[in-house]
Amino acid sequence: MKKMLTVGLLASMAVSMAACASNNNNNTASPSASGASPSASASASASQPSSSAVPSDASKKISISAIEGTWLSPVPADTGGGLKKINEKFNVEYKPQFVPYEEYSSKLPVVMAAGDLPDVIGIEAVDSNFVKWAKQGAFLPLNDYIDKYPTLKAVPKNVWDAVTVEGKIYAIPQYFPSKYGKKPIIRKDWLDNLGLAMPTTYEELEKVAIAFTKDDPDKNGKDDTYGFALSKQIVYGASMGAAWDIGWYNKNAEGQLIPGIISDGYKEQTQFLANLYKAGALHKDWAVSKSTDVGKDFFAGKYGIWYEQAYSMGGDQFKTLKELSPTAEVVVIPPFKQADGQQGFTAGQGYYIVTALNAKMKGDEDKINRILQMQDYFRTYIPFDQRGPQNPDYDWQNGGENVAYKMVDGLPVAIPEGADERPGRYHKVAQWAETDEATEPYKTYADPTARAFAQASVDLLKNTKFYVDPVYRIHSEVLAQKGSELEQIAKEWQTKMIVGQEPIASWDKMVEEYMKKGGKELIDEVNKLLADAGIQGEWK
């Protein structure tokens, strides 16, 4: 017996050692509400005939190396047929290197420091590293090239501002809709079951959330629902409009813009969440729950209110929801009317992933233009209805019908075995859509529930106003250095307030600490930079 115990213990120890050691990396993935990514890229293609995209000086074969992060699993292997097709079409020797995004933020700085930088560099977001490298001259200024390429010309000014450092454009932003990121969603069928109207104020929202918790909204006779879903770090919060959001919208007594997290709007939101917690409408464990797990529980029918996006969300979760609760109907909660008369959400940054070019290429116009031609070709938008074998570019970029994809009920469906045959897999950029509506997100889902949700979201949001947060358009060093640390301080206070360990009355103490630890400096710098650049927050 003793021997067996020893073996057992040792065995479990061995497993833990083997299993745990792969887990010691900080998880750098997963941006918050605004983040998401291009899916369209897999289906990338051009609406013009393909011949026009082929470079005119195509006679010279050019070798192009690239490094980028990827969410793909498995990571594309450089032996695939898709890569060969790119090489033939553009007369290049394209050598992309893919690194999973969880590790990319460690690997890229190392490659940078070692001077090993490839010609084309993909970067997930404009962060302090990007600004630093741009200032150090690692990237090629692209100002002179923009007008030559239609998909670059189409990028709006506020998005170019994000990749502009000291007046020079250092990267190409890749498309992500600014409107169709994560939005508050509610179970419409639950509202109907309880005879409640769509909430338009925080008081109404509170009543709804509590009713969802206590009045058995799913009519299964069990007390098994929560009104409001929240996960640790107050993700995704409860902001029903720009004034309550973490974006820079509100102003202080001196008329300076301040970060949302210390604004009165956010205080109102915190108060609301604290009320819900007290009433039992938040899960007791929210402060330690992962957003992925909470999201899964929402789609398992356990919560009434959560966040989801219409664009590129996968869609499988709605299938699960429908299987578990056949009557489910999910819609976006329209933004609440603010005290200043405005009504609308904060817009996303309008891009996800930027592509920079290595400054060493300066002067090699052939090479620079070849790279930009490839970018332009893959960025060219293909309207949804043309995505199929009838469009030669779509067909080419996706590896050919019945090789890498097949048409099922008018929708292209991937053939997994053919993945490496797709050129779009090796040059993965999102197509730049003229407007957010042009992406027609609702058409991309095969699942009817997901489709209905996306359709309803677009119908609501296309006429909703959006606030363009000016802070993304400047590069504040204080924000880069202290921003997340300060946010952490505020969130710690707020988490305590929501669970009742601190009264909401401590809000001023929180703001005081925030200001003392660098918040004052941050606000001054951001406001100065905005004034210098003549940039203001604006409604669109």
Add this chain to the structure above:
Amino acid sequence: MRHKGTLSGRLTDGLNVVLLGLLALLMLLPFYYIFVVSFVDAKEFSSSELILWPKNWVSDAYDYILSSKEFIRSMGVTIYVTALGTLVNLVLTATMAYAITRNIWGQRFYVFLVLFTFIFSAGMIPTYLIVKETGLIDSYWSLILPSAINPFNLIVMRQFFMGIPDELSEAAVIDGANDLQIFAKIILPLSKPAIAAFGLFYAVLNWNTYFGAILYLNDPTKWTVQVVLRQLVILNDQDTLASAARDAALAGELPPSETIGMAAILLATLPILAVYPFLQKHFAKGVMLGSVKG
């Protein structure tokens, strides 16, 4: 300690067995959970809170993983790196540990060099630069050579060698053996438990090779199983961001999510787990090495 026969003695024994047994079971619970979830179908997983016994056992997750050539290939890579790496580790550690037990010229200097790396280690970027300048980028040796000798293991092994009575070596010298012969014929055979224990330590380290692979290997076909495993697990644990970034526009049917991660964990742990029972007796002894002596 043990009072055979007396009632209280037997009671204490029984109680110990039960308590320790429960403790051991508690350790096994997470692994049991991983095991069970890897066989659950995705629908059941998303609808239930905690699964202790699946309603129906399905092997979808295993079919998916085993059909992907990445997993099999990376497993091969890991086995190769582990075998070769451990051999290199043991040869270099044992020979150097033995050398610094001898009273040779510069012995203190070499010990100092080793101890220095014990306390100070170069950062990620300098290490990368060395690996790059020595031409090891994209070579499996980049996973093996930078960590060929673990200073802690070296010191403990040296202590072990010093515990072997000098008289044995002296006797061998009288019989005409040189240093190398003494090492191979006297020291090594006497050090089997130490070799086995350190072999195991090194093997586990090599098996878990992860960050090095990401950093030094640009070619994804050379990645180790831990890298692939992490991708399988993380991707399924990502927020919508990740799921959106998969080829969602070409809305392909995605295989069940968590269950794949669990199955992958199990498959990647199994081989190293299988080695343990055979080395266990050495291992238990090896852990104690140097704990008294030195």
